[in-house]
Amino acid sequence: QVTLKESGPVLVKPTETLTLTCSVSGFSLSNPRMGVSWIRQPPGKALEWLAHIFSNDEESYSTSLKTRLTISKDTSKNQAVLTMTNMDPLDTATYFCARTAVTGHYYYYIDVWGKGTTVTVSS
Amino acid sequence: QSALTQPPSVSGSPGQSVTISCTGTSSDIGSFNRVSWYQQPPGTAPKLLIYEVDNRPSGVPDRFSGSKSGNTASLTISGLQAEDEADYYCNSFTSSSTLVFGGGTKLTVL
Numbered sequence: 001q002v003t004l005k006e007s008g009p010v011l012v013k014p015t016e017t018l019t020l021t022c023s024v025s026g027f028s029l030s031n032p033r034m035g036v037s038w039i040r041q042p043p044g045k046a047l048e049w050l051a052h053i054f055s056n057d058e059e060s061y062s063t064s065l066k067t068r069l070t071i072s073k074d075t076s077k078n079q080a081v082l083t084m085t086n087m088d089p090l091d092t093a094t095y096f097c098a099r100t101a102v103t104g105h106y107y108y109y110i111d112v113w114g115k116g117t118t119v120t121v122s123s
Numbered sequence: 124q125s126a127l128t129q130p131p132s133v134s135g136s137p138g139q140s141v142t143i144s145c146t147g148t149s150s151d152i153g154s155f156n157r158v159s160w161y162q163q164p165p166g167t168a169p170k171l172l173i174y175e176v177d178n179r180p181s182g183v184p185d186r187f188s189g190s191k192s193g194n195t196a197s198l199t200i201s202g203l204q205a206e207d208e209a210d211y212y213c214n215s216f217t218s219s220s221t222l223v224f225g226g227g228t229k230l231t232v233l
Contacts, residue, residue: 037222047169047224049214049224061221101174108216108222109174109222110159
């Protein structure tokens with residue numbers, strides 16, 4: 001059974017750096033047919049894709065947020081990590097990690113989601 | 124990368140069919156057969172319904188179907204059921220090797 005579980009702070013202050021961890025089970029982060037994406041959803045709003053990491057550690061980032069985001073993984077720990085710098089109240093959202101299925105030449109789509117973790121940015 | 128365009132809401136009665144559109148550009152939907160659809164009931168995580176335009180994962184009823192024409196993808200739900208009431212999101216691979224979501228569509232079963 002494939003599961004993903006997000007963990008991290010519930011509350012961060014403006015200007016701080018957010019670090020979220022995604023612990024996965026049921027698949028390996030070294031599998032070239034799989035990767036991990038991070039997605040967020042502000043309260044009452046739409047999903048927003050943030051970043052992706054392939055098994056070979058190649059990364060992709062949202063154009064609008066790439067200067068603030070870093071995605072990484074530790075295959076031995078079955079964990080992926082997202083850091084977001086200079087947090088703002090507008091970054092308040094539920095953050096999801098998700099497994100991706102990698103098909104063809106670096107194409108990928110999200111196939112399994114974690115339950116998400118809520119992060120509030122406030123002083 | 125701008126969000127894909129979906130209607131904010133659609134509705135239908137039990138047993139009817141509804142179609143949700145998702146319009147992108149030649150940099151995403153128009154260039155790749157890599158459109159996915161997700162169902163998100165209130166307070167839950169999204170669930171994959173359709174991948175690569177018209178493929179259903181195992182366990183998804185065949186009442187859900189996907190298609191694409193040009194820069195627009197569509198999700199059709201036939202034989203509407205009360206349990207189908209949820210938010211629906213489209214997603215596409217892009218020419219920047221990123222993903223982009225639609226703004227979401229709220230489906231109401233009357």
